[in-house]
Amino acid sequence: MTGANTARELHLPIPHEHRCFADHFPGAPLVPGALLLKWIMALLAEAGYKRVNYLKQVKFLAPVQPGDDLRICITPGPGTQTIGAIAYKGETLVLKGQFGCVYD
Known part of the structure; x- marks a missing residue:
């Protein structure tokens, strides 16, 4: 994949009407x-990462709600198959993690 070893930014709009919101959690x-x-893994695949082999570390730091627009910053880690990902809604950090991926 061209640019696999460079930092990049991806965007993930959260739909208002996803079926998960009926059960998780009604009213909030x-x-x-x-x-x-x-x-996020589907977005990585669209960006050219074939598959996530493992999740080395993931921390959820703030809630993500309907209508949020996440900005996901992808940074290559040490080695050719490790990437770091951090996700923000506005200026709020909502997720950070390390993923093991295979590049196209």
């Missing part, structure tokens, strides 16, 4: 952490 909807990771 939040994106479940597992779904947020699924969306």
Whole structure:
């Protein structure tokens, strides 16, 4: 993949009407952490990372709600198959983690 070893920024708009919000939680909807990771991994795949082999570390630091627009900063880590990801909504850090990926 061209640019796999360079930092980049991706955007993830959170839909208002996703079905998860009916159960998680009525009246105060939040994106479940597992779904947020699924969306981030899909976004990584669209950006040219074939697959995530493992999640080395992930911390959820703030809630993500319907209508949020996440800015995800991807930074290559040590080695060719490790990337760091941090996600912000506005100026608020909501997630940080390290992923092991295979590049195209």
